[in-house]
Amino acid sequence: MNATLPKEFEMLEPLVAEWALPTQNQRQVRRKAATRGELQYFYDNMLPRMPAILRHVDTYPMGELPEDAARLFSLALSMAEVAPHIELYGGSPGVPYAFEESRFVAEHGEERL
Amino acid sequence: MNAPNEQLRWARKYPELGMDPIAVEPCVSPVFFEKEKERVFMKTWLKVGRIEEIAQPGDYKVKKIHFAKTSVILIHGKDGKVRGFHNTCSHRGNKVIVETGEETFGRNKAAVVTCRFHGWVYDAQGRLSMVPEQERFASDWKREDHGLTPVHTDVWEGFIFINLARGEVQPLGEYLGGIGRHLGGYPYAAMDECFSYHTTLDCNWKIALDAFSEAYHVSTIHAGSFPNVFSTGLADVQLFGDHRTTGVCLTLDAEPTPIARMANEITGASLVAKRGTSMLPSTVNPGRREDFSFELSVVFPNILIHVSEGIWFTHQFWPISHDKTLWEGKYYVPRPKTNSQRWAVEFAQVLQRNAWLEDTATMEDTHAALESGAKSHMILQDEEILLRHGYNVLERYMAAEKE
Numbered sequence: 001m002n003a004t005l006p007k008e009f010e011m012l013e014p015l016v017a018e019w020a021l022p023t024q025n026q027r028q029v030r031r032k033a034a035t036r037g038e039l040q041y042f043y044d045n046m047l048p049r050m051p052a053i054l055r056h057v058d059t060y061p062m063g064e065l066p067e068d069a070a071r072l073f074s075l076a077l078s079m080a081e082v083a084p085h086i087e088l089y090g091g092s093p094g095v096p097y098a099f100e101e102s103r104f105v106a107e108h109g110e111e112r113l
Numbered sequence: 114m115n116a117p118n119e120q121l122r123w124a125r126k127y128p129e130l131g132m133d134p135i136a137v138e139p140c141v142s143p144v145f146f147e148k149e150k151e152r153v154f155m156k157t158w159l160k161v162g163r164i165e166e167i168a169q170p171g172d173y174k175v176k177k178i179h180f181a182k183t184s185v186i187l188i189h190g191k192d193g194k195v196r197g198f199h200n201t202c203s204h205r206g207n208k209v210i211v212e213t214g215e216e217t218f219g220r221n222k223a224a225v226v227t228c229r230f231h232g233w234v235y236d237a238q239g240r241l242s243m244v245p246e247q248e249r250f251a252s253d254w255k256r257e258d259h260g261l262t263p264v265h266t267d268v269w270e271g272f273i274f275i276n277l278a279r280g281e282v283q284p285l286g287e288y289l290g291g292i293g294r295h296l297g298g299y300p301y302a303a304m305d306e307c308f309s310y311h312t313t314l315d316c317n318w319k320i321a322l323d324a325f326s327e328a329y330h331v332s333t334i335h336a337g338s339f340p341n342v343f344s345t346g347l348a349d350v351q352l353f354g355d356h357r358t359t360g361v362c363l364t365l366d367a368e369p370t371p372i373a374r375m376a377n378e379i380t381g382a383s384l385v386a387k388r389g390t391s392m393l394p395s396t397v398n399p400g401r402r403e404d405f406s407f408e409l410s411v412v413f414p415n416i417l418i419h420v421s422e423g424i425w426f427t428h429q430f431w432p433i434s435h436d437k438t439l440w441e442g443k444y445y446v447p448r449p450k451t452n453s454q455r456w457a458v459e460f461a462q463v464l465q466r467n468a469w470l471e472d473t474a475t476m477e478d479t480h481a482a483l484e485s486g487a488k489s490h491m492i493l494q495d496e497e498i499l500l501r502h503g504y505n506v507l508e509r510y511m512a513a514e515k516e
Contacts, residue, residue, distance in 0.1 A: 050375060057452035065452065073452060079372065080460035084467055087370035089337055096337050098470035107309040113455065
């Protein structure tokens with residue numbers, strides 16, 4: 001695989017290996033394991049591109065994203081997972097003062113979008 | 114400054130509840146729990162599913178009910194009716210459906226279930242319809258006398274309820290009474306995209322339920338996920354017999370963060386988004402307050418139903434023992450139609466999960482601390498009236514004469 005994201009989003013390629021994850025469980029585990037620096041780097045690179053990403057994925061019907069757009073979409077979903085940690089939790093990789101996350105069983109956790 | 118009693122608006126509305134401290138024994142006593150199972154959980158209507166989970170004739174769901182040491186088969190019959198049965202074969206008592214977890218789903222086109230052990234077949238009305246080698250049973254043995262053991266089952270607004278009592282029970286509609294009318298007519302079925310969580314908590318079921326039944330905790334517990342978002346005061350508290358409800362409001366001055374704003378603009382799926390026209394029944398937020406966020410309703414004994422604009426969610430607390438509870442949290446939204454809507458749902462749902470992680474953080478500590486015996490009572494303020502009412506109702510059930 002060479003170009004893994006749609007052409008106009010190639011600047012996000014460095015994020016793909018770590019953050020283009022298909023399930024909510026995987027994205028949650030990745031966010032928990034991230035350093036503060038990784039979270040901030042991911043957030044800062046994604047934030048300005050979010051409107052364009054959402055416009056791009058909306059050029060396809062649900063469930064019919066080609067591989068490159070699907071990868072881009074999973075980056076956006078990782079942004080949904082990461083954003084509260086930058087915007088609300090002071091950059092902390094865990095939810096502060098919270099129950100142990102791994103004890104919550106998500107029935108939808110393994111679904112692939 | 115207001116005179117002190119001006120602050121006690123719910124105590125004035127419901128003076129019969131008083132303002133006394135509440136004994137903690139019901140939360141920590143194994144003896145109390147044994148009685149509570151018998152007098153409350155074996156006698157009341159308990160929500161066990163949604164009709165969408167078994168939408169087609171022949172669809173079935175099996176749910177473990179730990180406190181009753183049983184599991185219940187809920188099966189959608191060809192006549193459109195959902196019926197419930199103990200998952201226990203009439204032959205030698207094996208489980209008819211082999212379970213794979215807390216909940217097991219399946220479907221059978223003929224709307225029958227078959228015990229794996231010796232192949233006894235039951236239809237959706239619980240009748241024993243086929244027995245291999247039937248001629249080898251006693252000559253006066255009749256198949257029609259050996260159906261599955263039924264469990265009272267009924268459906269309200271798509272919620273499937275069971276009642277484990279033997280003999281006659283009060284009909285579900287009558288049991289729900291005012292709360293059923295209050296929450297009826299909300300478009301539950303139109304929002305069937307479900308995100309579901311469960312976990313086992315080392316605490317009494319009431320400690321878990323109580324932690325979700327007031328807004329006094331939001332400025333401390335949710336300082337992370339919902340900073341300055343919700344008002345701690347309740348709105349339009351109403352008690353309906355065994356059940357209770359309140360509105361929870363926003364502070365309106367919270368500025369959404371950049372990603373929250375993006376998500377809210379797409380769907381308004383988050384609880385903290387403001388919206389225009391209402392899908393709520395006219396009984397909910399009757400004054401159509403601008404700052405209304407969601408209705409928090411407790412259906413006795415163990416489920417919280419929350420309705421809001423474009424999203425609803427439930428918390429349910431299943432006692433396993435006096436100090437162990439199975440919690441189920443379910444978050445429902447309309448099915449997204451576009452990828453960006455799906456993204457916005459993901460954001461709102463993940464943030465809600467985080468808030469639930471904040472909520473559940475206190476429960477095991479509360480139970481452990483109460484087990485110390487250091488405190489015999491807990492103290493409730495006026496805005497914790499739903500908890501007070503809950504203990505009041507519980508006391509009434511516990512005092513009832515044993516049948």
